Amino acid sequence: MYAQEVKTPSSRLRSRSDMCEQECAFQDKLDAGTKIEPKDWMPDAYRKTLVRQISQHAHSEIVGQLPEGNWITRAPTLERKAILLAKVQDEAGHGLYLYCAAETLGVSRDDMTADLLSGRAKYSSIFNYPTLTWADVGAIGWLVDGAAIMNQVPLQRCSYGPYARAMVRVCKEESFHQRQGFDIMRVLANGTEAQRAMAQDALDRWWWPSLMMFGPPDDASVHSAQSMAWGIKQDSNDELRQKFVDQTVPQSDFLGLKIPDPDLIWNDDEQHYDFGAIDWHEFYDVIAGNGPCNAERLGARCNAWSEGAWYREGLKAHSDKQRLDRKAA
Amino acid sequence: MVLADPALVGVLGLRMGDNALILGQRLSEWCGHAPVLEEDIATANIALDLIGQASNWLKLAGEVEGGGRSADDLAFLRDAREFTNVLLVEQPDPDFAHTLMRQYLFDSWHAEMLDRLVDSTEARIAEVAAKSAKEAAYHRRRSADLIVRLGDGSEESHARMQAALDALYPFAGELDQPDDCDKALAAAAIAPDLGELAGEVASARTIVFGRAGLSVPTDVPVRSGGKSGLHSEALGYLLAEMQILQRSHPGAKW
Ligand SMILES: [Fe+2]
Numbered sequence: 186m187y188a189q190e191v192k193t194p195s196s197r198l199r200s201r202s203d204m205c206e207q208e209c210a211f212q213d214k215l216d217a218g219t220k221i222e223p224k225d226w227m228p229d230a231y232r233k234t235l236v237r238q239i240s241q242h243a244h245s246e247i248v249g250q251l252p253e254g255n256w257i258t259r260a261p262t263l264e265r266k267a268i269l270l271a272k273v274q275d276e277a278g279h280g281l282y283l284y285c286a287a288e289t290l291g292v293s294r295d296d297m298t299a300d301l302l303s304g305r306a307k308y309s310s311i312f313n314y315p316t317l318t319w320a321d322v323g324a325i326g327w328l329v330d331g332a333a334i335m336n337q338v339p340l341q342r343c344s345y346g347p348y349a350r351a352m353v354r355v356c357k358e359e360s361f362h363q364r365q366g367f368d369i370m371r372v373l374a375n376g377t378e379a380q381r382a383m384a385q386d387a388l389d390r391w392w393w394p395s396l397m398m399f400g401p402p403d404d405a406s407v408h409s410a411q412s413m414a415w416g417i418k419q420d421s422n423d424e425l426r427q428k429f430v431d432q433t434v435p436q437s438d439f440l441g442l443k444i445p446d447p448d449l450i451w452n453d454d455e456q457h458y459d460f461g462a463i464d465w466h467e468f469y470d471v472i473a474g475n476g477p478c479n480a481e482r483l484g485a486r487c488n489a490w491s492e493g494a495w496y497r498e499g500l501k502a503h504s505d506k507q508r509l510d511r512k513a514a
Numbered sequence: 515m516v517l518a519d520p521a522l523v524g525v526l527g528l529r530m531g532d533n534a535l536i537l538g539q540r541l542s543e544w545c546g547h548a549p550v551l552e553e554d555i556a557t558a559n560i561a562l563d564l565i566g567q568a569s570n571w572l573k574l575a576g577e578v579e580g581g582g583r584s585a586d587d588l589a590f591l592r593d594a595r596e597f598t599n600v601l602l603v604e605q606p607d608p609d610f611a612h613t614l615m616r617q618y619l620f621d622s623w624h625a626e627m628l629d630r631l632v633d634s635t636e637a638r639i640a641e642v643a644a645k646s647a648k649e650a651a652y653h654r655r656r657s658a659d660l661i662v663r664l665g666d667g668s669e670e671s672h673a674r675m676q677a678a679l680d681a682l683y684p685f686a687g688e689l690d691q692p693d694d695c696d697k698a699l700a701a702a703a704i705a706p707d708l709g710e711l712a713g714e715v716a717s718a719r720t721i722v723f724g725r726a727g728l729s730v731p732t733d734v735p736v737r738s739g740g741k742s743g744l745h746s747e748a749l750g751y752l753l754a755e756m757q758i759l760q761r762s763h764p765g766a767k768w
């Protein structure tokens with residue numbers, strides 16, 4: 186997802202016998218569904234894991250501005266341009282709420298930014314794919330925001346209060362994002378031959394990377410069990426991926442587009458779609474920094490940060506002067 | 515050539531619309547690349563306002579023209595020589611200081627202009643202006659505040675803001691220079707007298723630049739031509755990018 190491989194400090198699920206009294210009381214609270222708030226005691230590992238997850242999520246929103254931001258200047262009508270601007274602006278806003286939520290855990294936004302720019306912190310693999318045509322903007326809204334919703338709706342029930350509340354705001358906006366993406370696809374799929382081809386090509390390129398957004402398969406996600414016990418994660422990666430496939434196949438049929446998976450078939454016994462094998466080499470390769478746009482995306486963020494240094498320092502110098510003036514007065 | 519009132523309304527709609535469209539387009543280039551997250555959000559927000567305003571003005575211009583051209587037709591299917599925005603708004607951004615300075619020079623005029631257009635004798639002009647006036651007043655408040663803080667900030671931010679002012683100030687004069695259409699619009703009380711407006715704008719700017727510690731260039735020649743379609747080379751590239759899909763898929767719906 187937006188946080189695809191959140192490492193917990195230990196890959197083993199802690200049992201009650203490993204826990205001190207304080208930790209047992211903490212686990213009782215979680216089990217009773219009580220939200221954890223910034224001032225409450227929490228195990229260090231819980232705090233660290235949350236910081237990783239929330240900051241990865243925030244970084245994904247920030248880097249996620251770039252692939253679509255690419256097309257704002259080329260949007261085909263004034264209305265599409267306005268909708269896309271509003272959407273990309275929302276993503277930056279999501280980044281902002283999420284950084285604020287992470288700050289309640291005692292990390293600063295500047296430190297998190299430094300981790301992103303140095304490559305220490307991760308962001309979702311999906312944003313390392315290029316947006317080559319206008320249809321990619323549609324496909325991202327439909328599939329990428331669609332997958333994001335699937336993951337973020339349960340996070341509204343996350344055990345950490347500030348994160349859960351940030352997710353409530355974010356989810357409202359994400360459904361608008363998905364609708365606008367689907368609407369772009371609908372118009373293209375019913376348009377000229379070139380537009381239909383553009384829509385199909387976008388689905389062909391974004392389908393598999395979208396499935397990878399849910400993270401590694403359950404048998405390879407060593408950190409999930411602890412995150413689930415902590416109420417940071419509600420559903421397994423494979424469960425969410427399956428839900429996403431089941432939701433999306435009928436939408437693709439409605440559009441008259443073909444999902445690029447020869448093994449995709451309705452399974453009547455299981456009441457879900459069976460789908461083909463995901464190329465996990467590609468996923469790990471993109472995560473490791475070798476995706477088609479990793480260098481461009483991180484490069485763009487590094488450049489924005491360094492080119493903007495004078496601006497940030499200028500504002501700080503001004504407020505320092507004002508403070509001195511007030512003191513002198 | 516003296517245009518009749520209805521055609522004049524179209525000229526004004528087109529000029530206001532083109533200014534908003536081209537500036538909105540320039541601003542939206544920053545999306546995801548601004549100096550801080552808050553600026554990414556604010557810049558997109560202002561671009562969004564301007565694109566919305568452009569749609570309203572261009573729609574009006576199309577209606578007045580009566581040839582069935584929509585706002586999109588006017589935005590995406592005209593060539594550079596037919597655009598009537600002032601040169602200021604099409605100027606590229608070598609750094610964010612230029613972006614902010616261009617914005618303030620425009621906002622300080624735009625907000626004042628819209629305030630007057632709200633009282634236009636032409637109801638359709640007054641109506642579109644009323645929709646935009648509040649947004650423009652907010653844009654001006656915001657850009658004026660940043661001009662002051664960065665002008666009176668660090669040594670580097672001061673130097674960059676001064677360089678941007680020196681580079682862009684010659685283009686601001688075009689907003690104040692009435693041509694025959696502007697004069698006829700003022701005579702019909704459809705639009706304000708630009709010379710008079712210029713005086714008010716200049717005194718507001720003097721206060722802001724004074725607080726920012728920036729010196730306003732004196733005796734600089736005015737760079738103009740945009741209103742009559744004589745643009746800088748930069749506009750051609752901007753339009754090539756903006757119009758690509760409409761131009762390469764004629765007649766397609768999006
Ligand atoms: Fe988002």
Ligand SMILES: [Fe+2]
Binds near residue numbers: 330333358359
């Ligand atoms: Fe989104």
